[in-house]
Amino acid sequence: MSIEVGSKLQGKVTGITNFGAFVELPEGSTGLVHISEVADTYVKDINEHLKVGDQVEVKVMNVEKDGKIGLSIKKAKAKEETPQRPRNNNTNNRRNFERKNTENFEQKMARFLKDSEDRLSSLKRNTESKRGGRGARRG
Structure with missing residues (x-):
């Protein structure tokens, strides 16, 4: 099974940087989930959302000619599964x-x-x- 744009895959977080997280995909390839693609809300610290070893569902956003794979966690979630922002009790x-x-x-x-x-x-x-x-x- 080759990795195609638009497909949803299960992956394992193998590394976290200040700009995103690296996710190991099936067949041993690795892609990057940019910090802006982790959650629907603003992510200041990616460590609050992901940890190395987490299993995540990702959607393939793009595959570059040089082999780089762009992934998204927030777009892999269906609209009805997206958690609502917590309400402020103020x-x-x-x-x-x-x-x-x-x-x-x-x-x-x-x-x-x-x-x-x-x-x-x-x-x-x-x-x-x-x-x-x-x-x-x-x-």
Whole structure:
């Protein structure tokens, strides 16, 4: 069985670097799972997701002429198997999320403009006082 782009294979993690993990495939070939292809969420430290010796299912993304094999763990998972991001129990975040989903476009736009104007006025106040502009204290 040759390794073809798009096929899903079982492999064993043989090495981990700061940019990805090397996976040994059937027939002894080795491919690389780039750190961006490990999980659906941002991966800062690959060691939190994989360890040497782990059995993983990978999807072959590309096979280069020089024999390099590009693999993906996140694309090997079916959509329904993909774990959801853990919910934050912070009540304020949940309220903000629910509020944003129930607002129509005009409400979102009005909220955005108000927040933007508040930030701009605050920024103006802080920069003018540093430059000695209107109303800045001197002495």
